[in-house]
Amino acid sequence: MDRTAWVLNETELRAWLQDLIAGERTVVAPVAEDGVVVYRPLAAAGQAVLEPRGKARWSPKEFLFPRTEALYSYSFKGDAVAITDPPRPERPQVLFGVRSCDAAGLARLDEIFLSGRTDPLYAARREATTVVTAGCAAADPECFCTAVGGSPVGEEAADLQLVPLDGGWLLRVLSGKGEALVGEAAAGWSAPPAESGERVAALEREVAAQIGRNPVPQEWAKVLEGGFASPSWDRLAAHCLGCSICAYVCPSCSCFDMNHEANAWCGEQCRSWDACTFVPFTLHASGHNPRATRGGRYRQRVLHKFAFTAEGEAHFRCVGCGRCVALCPAGLDISQIVTAAAAAIQEEGADAAR
Amino acid sequence: MSDLQTSAVRHAGAAAVPDGWQPQIVALVCNWCTYTGADMAGTTRLEYPATVRMVRFPCTGRMSPLMILRAFEQGADGVLVSGCHPGDCHYVQGNLVARRRFTIFRSLMDFLGIDLRRLHFAWVSAAEGHKWARVVKDVSAAVTAAGPLPRPPAADGWEGPALPAAEGDGPEEISAADAEALRDHLRRTAAELLESGRAGVVIGHRRGSLPGRLVPVMAATAAECRELEWGEGALNNLVTYAATALQRAEKAALVVKACELHALTGLIREGQVARERLLLVGLQCPGVRPEGALAAKCLGCSGAPHPACDLLLTPAGVSEGGSGAAAPAADTDDARDRQIAAIESLPAGERWLYWQRQFARCLRCYACRAVCPLCYCSTCVADKHRPQWVPTTIDARGNGVWNVVRAMHLAGRCTGCDECARVCPADIRLDLINRKLALEVERHFGAAGLEPGEKAALVDFRMEDPEEFIL
Ligand code: SF4
Ligand code: SF4
Ligand code: SF4
Ligand code: SF4
Numbered sequence: 001m002d003r004t005a006w007v008l009n010e011t012e013l014r015a016w017l018q019d020l021i022a023g024e025r026t027v028v029a030p031v032a033e034d035g036v037v038v039y040r041p042l043a044a045a046g047q048a049v050l051e052p053r054g055k056a057r058w059s060p061k062e063f064l065f066p067r068t069e070a071l072y073s074y075s076f077k078g079d080a081v082a083i084t085d086p087p088r089p090e091r092p093q094v095l096f097g098v099r100s101c102d103a104a105g106l107a108r109l110d111e112i113f114l115s116g117r118t119d120p121l122y123a124a125r126r127e128a129t130t131v132v133t134a135g136c137a138a139a140d141p142e143c144f145c146t147a148v149g150g151s152p153v154g155e156e157a158a159d160l161q162l163v164p165l166d167g168g169w170l171l172r173v174l175s176g177k178g179e180a181l182v183g184e185a186a187a188g189w190s191a192p193p194a195e196s197g198e199r200v201a202a203l204e205r206e207v208a209a210q211i212g213r214n215p216v217p218q219e220w221a222k223v224l225e226g227g228f229a230s231p232s233w234d235r236l237a238a239h240c241l242g243c244s245i246c247a248y249v250c251p252s253c254s255c256f257d258m259n260h261e262a263n264a265w266c267g268e269q270c271r272s273w274d275a276c277t278f279v280p281f282t283l284h285a286s287g288h289n290p291r292a293t294r295g296g297r298y299r300q301r302v303l304h305k306f307a308f309t310a311e312g313e314a315h316f317r318c319v320g321c322g323r324c325v326a327l328c329p330a331g332l333d334i335s336q337i338v339t340a341a342a343a344a345i346q347e348e349g350a351d352a353a354r
Numbered sequence: 355m356s357d358l359q360t361s362a363v364r365h366a367g368a369a370a371v372p373d374g375w376q377p378q379i380v381a382l383v384c385n386w387c388t389y390t391g392a393d394m395a396g397t398t399r400l401e402y403p404a405t406v407r408m409v410r411f412p413c414t415g416r417m418s419p420l421m422i423l424r425a426f427e428q429g430a431d432g433v434l435v436s437g438c439h440p441g442d443c444h445y446v447q448g449n450l451v452a453r454r455r456f457t458i459f460r461s462l463m464d465f466l467g468i469d470l471r472r473l474h475f476a477w478v479s480a481a482e483g484h485k486w487a488r489v490v491k492d493v494s495a496a497v498t499a500a501g502p503l504p505r506p507p508a509a510d511g512w513e514g515p516a517l518p519a520a521e522g523d524g525p526e527e528i529s530a531a532d533a534e535a536l537r538d539h540l541r542r543t544a545a546e547l548l549e550s551g552r553a554g555v556v557i558g559h560r561r562g563s564l565p566g567r568l569v570p571v572m573a574a575t576a577a578e579c580r581e582l583e584w585g586e587g588a589l590n591n592l593v594t595y596a597a598t599a600l601q602r603a604e605k606a607a608l609v610v611k612a613c614e615l616h617a618l619t620g621l622i623r624e625g626q627v628a629r630e631r632l633l634l635v636g637l638q639c640p641g642v643r644p645e646g647a648l649a650a651k652c653l654g655c656s657g658a659p660h661p662a663c664d665l666l667l668t669p670a671g672v673s674e675g676g677s678g679a680a681a682p683a684a685d686t687d688d689a690r691d692r693q694i695a696a697i698e699s700l701p702a703g704e705r706w707l708y709w710q711r712q713f714a715r716c717l718r719c720y721a722c723r724a725v726c727p728l729c730y731c732s733t734c735v736a737d738k739h740r741p742q743w744v745p746t747t748i749d750a751r752g753n754g755v756w757n758v759v760r761a762m763h764l765a766g767r768c769t770g771c772d773e774c775a776r777v778c779p780a781d782i783r784l785d786l787i788n789r790k791l792a793l794e795v796e797r798h799f800g801a802a803g804l805e806p807g808e809k810a811a812l813v814d815f816r817m818e819d820p821e822e823f824i825l
Pocket of ligand 1: 305324325
């Protein structure tokens with residue numbers, strides 16, 4: 001694609017953001033709420049937290065895959081039952097200032113919800129969404145995007161990309177949707193410095209060097225899957241407490257549960273987030289639970305991030321945002337556990353061969 | 355047919371109070387007294403407003419705050435709970451236990467900013483048809499004055515109240531040399547415990563993958579003992595791991611801070627762990643720093659190891675403890691109390707906004723439950739679905755119910771370790787809610803009964819418990 005780019009200072013960026021908010025789109029950006037930075041629809045450009053580094057507490061996936069949504073609602077009147085579809089979510093939205101890892105997470109969700117049988121609600125939201133990413137000028141201690149094939153200035157799933165440069169922002173068009181979002185606004189913006197491409201590459205190297213974790217080799221997908229029965233899972237997950245912080249803050253976790261929320265007269269069939277680390281997640285009606293142990297449940301999480309892939313996919317589902325590492329109450333670190341599990345499994349294999 | 359609507363429908367409704375609007379009040383009544391009393395009012399042809407829908411229970415003791423919350427969640431404008439007078443309970447003491455529970459629940463709802471005109475309790479006997487009519491009249495008038503239950507407010511962009519900073523002195527600093535000595539004592543002691551067979555596993559802390567952060571470890575080998583660490587990053591309350599460790603070994607040694615010992619007392623009192631299977635290793639504590647700053651619970655703490663521990667580790671050395679001395683009164687002048695007071699000074703509407711916005715962030719990750727040493731139910735009420743009391747929806751329907759129910763289940767049992775608030779990814783001030791409830795329990799029922807032989811305040815009762823709020 002023909003790449004167009006500009007440099008914007010803080011004032012120009014906020015002015016553009018304000019114009020976007022005034023338009024017919026919902027603009028979602030990181031906002032500080034009671035001291036915690038979360039993605040929220042903006043009422044004013046000033047609310048947005050646009051920093052050269054740092055992440056929102058959790059990913060923006062809820063704007064495509066809501067925590068809870070009604071798939072249909074129903075009501076009874078006498079013997080008659082009325083069933084209503086939810087309105088098609090068509091309102092255009094902009095996800096503004098999302099980090100590259102979060103955008104990559106959206107690409108992972110696309111693989112789940114748009115391949116095979118397309119999820120109509122997700123598809124409608126995705127269609128109406130434009131993604132403006134914000135690259136990182138520094139990595140936080142938990143970040144490891146580069147270890148899983150990502151980049152602090154990655155372009156996956158981005159329609160437009162902001163890159164922090166000299167206290168301002170380089171804005172690059174990466175898709176037709178992005179181009180349309182900029183539209184006429186670019187009239188007053190300045191052209192980027194000639195060497196901006198080189199500068200972005202330098203930034204990428206600089207941030208990558210701050211990330212102290214080794215790349216996870218793609219071959220480990222097979223190793224880990226082959227080690228499904230390894231006793232190491234129980235050991236590695238011994239301290240997991242079985243909450244779901246990891247899944248709910250994760251940009252690429254996509255599991256859900258279905259439940260009726262109803263009274264005697266009307267109700268909704270709701271789809272709500274759920275997580276493989278919860279005991280009831282796989283609990284059968286009979287009372288049998290095929291994932292009866294902590295180790296078995298945590299193994300599912302690791303394998304779904306690093307091993308199980310659809311045919312033709314050659315990347316991990318973990319995008320290395322490090323949120324689960326930073327927020328795990330017991331301090332479990334998925335990147336360390338993957339390394340330890342692969343090592344243990346390879347060792348067991350070698351022992352067996354001897 | 356009832357005209358109760360789902361909250362979803364109601365919340366989409368008009369904001370203005372429509373002409374001729376009448377409140378919908380759900381009355382939870384006991385079968386033996388109030389239900390019969392209401393029947394008597396009917397057969398006596400007494401007149402009272404048709405605003406109340408009754409739900410019959412065997413006993414007020416069977417009524418849980420959950421049921422009140424669900425009534426509100428389903429769109430009720432007010433709730434009335436009514437049963438036998440104290441001393442008249444068909445099951446002897448059901449209403450006396452309920453009275454304590456509702457006393458605390460009412461305080462909690464007030465703290466969260468619910469208009470108390472919507473929530474009422476009454477004793478109405480089988481013979482008191484007239485009283486029932488009067489109570490319904492009074493309650494209807496109060497709920498009518500409060501108006502329709504407001505839809506969840508949008509607090510977007512609201513700055514929120516400025517809470518005073520939690521200030522105070524923490525424990526004395528431990529010098530680098532002393533810290534090293536302490537760590538060496540810890541590692542050596544742990545190895546000796548394993549070797550001598552006094553413990554099959556040592557629950558302690560080791561270095562994590564993030565700078566400054568220590569993580570829990572159940573050490574079972576000498577090599578693992580050599581990795582034990584101690585310091586400001588030792589955030590986890592390891593009492594949470596006691597039951598897991600005891601599945602692996604007959605005896606477990608547990609590294610505890612003074613502030614965590616109460617949680618263990620709670621577990622012993624509730625029959626969850628046997629004291630004799632645990633060996634408590636108390637260490638001189640430098641205070642913990644979850645996000646750089648000293649945790650609020652550490653302000654005002656000396657950091658000295660608790661004398662009731664079996665082994666006491668200070669930089670000076672290792673000594674045998676095990677004096678039965680009661681825990682130091684940690685409940686005086688808590689730094690969190692000033693923040694609680696600041697919230698209480700807000701108008702009810704603002705308190706409601708303050709808490710509703712926090713509950714709206716709740717992801718229902720249940721990490722608060724997972725880290726809590728006292729949340730040990732094998733199946734949490736939030737995971738039960740026959741019937742399903744807590745909506746699974748991660749929105750206003752489910753979140754408020756979840757957060758309030760958990761707080762109530764910990765009321766009188768929570769020991770203020772603040773683990774739930776530390777791990778909450780949504781930064782919900784669970785610490786303030788728990789602390790507020792602890793204060794209320796103490797105010798109404800005296801010291802919170804945290805000794806091994808005592809009963810937790812909310813499963814206990816006295817005939818003369820206060821009840822000014824009951825009609
Ligand atoms: S698994 Fe953890 S590090 Fe990987 S994308 Fe999910 S939250 Fe981020
Ligand atoms: S409150 Fe607990 S963590 Fe804080 S200094 Fe005291 S013993 Fe240590
Ligand atoms: S830890 Fe926080 S976000 Fe998670 S369920 Fe508890 S209150 Fe909700
Ligand atoms: S409710 Fe929170 S503060 Fe209380 S004991 Fe449980 S984790 Fe600790």
